[in-house]
Amino acid sequence: MSDEYDVVVVGSGAGGMAAAITSAAEGLKVVVLEKAAVIGGSTAVSGGAVWVPNTHYAKAMGIQDSEEAVMAYLSAVLGNALRPDMMRAYLRRGPEAIEFFDRNSEVKLAARAYSPDYYPELEGAGKAGRPMDPEPYDGRLLGEDFKRLRDPLKEFTVLGGMMVNVVDVKHLLKVTKSFASWKHGMKLVLAYFRDRASGHARGTRLLMGNALAARLLKSARDRGVDIRTQAEVVGLLRDGDRVVGVQARINGKQTDLKARHGVVLATGGFPWDATLRAERFPKGSGLWSMAPRDNTGDGIRMARQIGADFMDAPADAGLWAPVSLWKKPDGSEVRFPHLIWDRAKPGLMAVNSAGRRFVNEGTSYHEFVRAMYRSHESVPSIPSYLICDRAFIDVWGLGLVLPGKRPRGHLIRDGYLVEAQSIPELAAKLQIDPATLAESVARFNKSAEVGEDAEFGKGSSEYNRYYGDPEKTEGHPNLGPINAAPFYAVRVYPGDIGTASGLRTDADARVLDAGGQPIAGLYACGNDMASVMGGHYPGAGITLGPALTFGYCAGKAIVASASR
Structure with a gap:
């Protein structure tokens, strides 16, 4: 395999894969390096909700919303944690990103017809359309890559590997009381047993975050993205002040991978970095994270070593x-x-x-x-x-x-x-x-x-x-x-379920130094990037929404720099 690419993405969650797909869709040569043996990061074990207001999905359902209403709501929730420039960028680029993935990838979402924001009494709060869920996905379409997709949480499956959502659970609890529920339940169970009889280790009907991770994986493969697992990035390569690649251990072997136009950090934040947690989390906290244990702050640590600015979320880390x-x-x-x-x-x-x-x-x-x-x-x-x-x-x-x-x-x-x-x-x-x-x-x-x-x-x-x-x-x-x-x-x-403090970036997801200047060639998204919500949690999907959006922004910015 080649060790020189246009773009090197570190991490295979929603943010990293969004950056990879966006870059590859414009003809750039991209590699994704995943530290774990499986693909999908925190996204694959998440509920999968994506919070992006004013998308074409919501508009197609006749849901009326506005940027002004959303900003009023976020201003009320975030208070002095609101960064207007970053939030405006998110609200304007988010719908653009979602439409891009709808047209150029396997990522398909469904806006919720009813799902209140978490503080519904505040001005501008929404009741519908802002949160979206991934459409279910047939894991068989991944071929051999299905085995490389990170499993969902076992606690969110039944019968040893059948994914179910809230609707499924309601039906399964009533299979002996309702013919409609019996029919629904039997359809699920029979399909699951067919999967197991066909040699699959779990059911191939994928839901929630696992469906989103699968859709991103298939889209990256379709775009020719090289994806390497068990590839731990241990350092950033520089030429002067510019980041030009990474040092990695791939299957135990030290390798330098060059990036002609950009490196994107999307390693999932620092939920399993004991030192950063001790510094930033409240007294009494323990190592009780639901994020994958591979998320140990690698991207943040490497970026800080070359002068990147770390931003403490004003509300909660x-x-x-x-x-x-x-x-x-x-x-x-x-x-x-x-x-x-x-x-x-x-x-x-x-x-x-x-x-x-x-x-x-x-x-x-x-x-x-x-x-x-x-x-x-x-x-x-x-x-x-x-x-x-x-x-x-x-x-x-x-x-x-x-x-x-x-x-x-x-x-x-x-x-x-x-x-x-x-x-x-x-x-x-x-x-x-x-x-x-x-x-x-x-x-x-x-x-x-x-x-x-x-x-x-x-x-x-x-x-x-x-x-x-x-x-x-x-x-x-x-x-x-x-x-x-x-x-x-x-x-x-x-x-x-993750961390909110992280690397300070601009609206193009470029990592900034302590003086507020972009570090040439270095980008961050997902939980490596300081949360645009400032450590607040306004609604379902406020991690995956920004991850997809700023991953897209990073990809677009890299494409623009490559064309100069």
């Missing part, structure tokens, strides 16, 4: 999510991110070590962890506890406890799930004052009875109700009692 931990008998650990499935449902409450509620349980995952950190300043709240009863867990499950009355004894034996026959017994097992926890449960149940949570407002926003019980015809979609023994609890920790 991480993109937070409450995470529960199952320590298995063999010593391994399984993490589960409590994003949208359980917390907003009726009949679940969260308490700190004092046995008191501290948060609206139905708030966004980012805000939930923010509340954990705030509570921890005065009362130990790491871990906190999600508490429910038998009626709740039978219907909705709880973290790794699957819904639908699935077996849970192994999780109880291993200490992941705490079970008790009474609230005082549960308090004792959690080492919480029994009287305080009983009082908190009583107040929570009273809120469910009157249909209003005066204490923390669970169910008070459109976002809360969106993730509540959609089929509850009586009572509140987010509020329900905790009164049917046995009672259950799961410990949750302040985890993350």
Whole structure:
């Protein structure tokens, strides 16, 4: 293989692949170097939502939106973390990028007909069209590359490898009660067993972030992009002040790869860099990330070594999510991110070590962890506890406890799930004052009875109700009692799904030095780039939206420089 290219991209997530596809579509010779043995990075294990307002997908659905409304909303959420120049670039180039990929690649998205932003009460908040989801993809179309695609989180599959979305889960839980659900479920299961009988290690119906990663991989292959795995980049090559390539270890062999027109850093930020986490994350944080363990800050570290400016996100260094931990008998650990499935449902409450509620349980995952950190300043709240009863867990499950009355004894034996026959017994097992926890449960149940949570407002926003019980015809979609023994609890920790602090760039994704000047030949996107959201989390898909957009911007800027 050649060791000289027009463009060298480091990392195979959405940002890196977007830059590679954009550059290759204009005829440039591109290589993608992936440190892991599999392709897709954080994108492949994500929910796959892409937040870009005012796309042609939304307009085709008749959704009315405007840049002014979006800016008003983002100004309200981000406050002084808003960088108007970068945000304007994102909002203007984002729809352009999405249309480019629609026309020039296998990347196909579907705008959500209804999906409220995370702070729906603020001016300019949207209810539809801004978040998009990848269309499902047939993994068989990847050929042998299907084996090289990073698997989704096992916890988001059933039957040992069948991907399912929220709609699928709802049908699977009702297969014995509804003919339509039985038909839907049987179609999924039969297709999955055909895949396994055909020799595939998992199902080939790809959804969410795995579908997006697959679509990007197929698009890059179709454009002739060279993709090398087990290729760890350890340094940047320079000619004077210009970056002209990378030093890499590919399958254990040291290799220099030249880049005639640009190097793009997209290594996934620093979620597994213990030093940077210790410097930037709040007190009490641990290594509880849901990002791939290969994301150890390589791109950021190499860029800083040659003078790149590191930008601390004004709000939060991480993109937070409450995470529960199952320590298995063999010593391994399984993490589960409590994003949208359980917390907003009726009949679940969260308490700190004092046995008191501290948060609206139905708030966004980012805000939930923010509340954990705030509570921890005065009362130990790491871990906190999600508490429910038998009626709740039978219907909705709880973290790794699957819904639908699935077996849970192994999780109880291993200490992941705490079970008790009474609230005082549960308090004792959690080492919480029994009287305080009983009082908190009583107040929570009273809120469910009157249909209003005066204490923390669970169910008070459109976002809360969106993730509540959609089929509850009586009572509140987010509020329900905790009164049917046995009672259950799961410990949750302040985890993350990635990092927000990163390399400072301009609107063309060019990496800037401490003086604000571009470092010639060096670009960054994805989580290596300082988040345009400044450490806030305004809506579903605010990592993948900027990743695709600024990956596209990097590719376009490289193409423009190559033509000079």
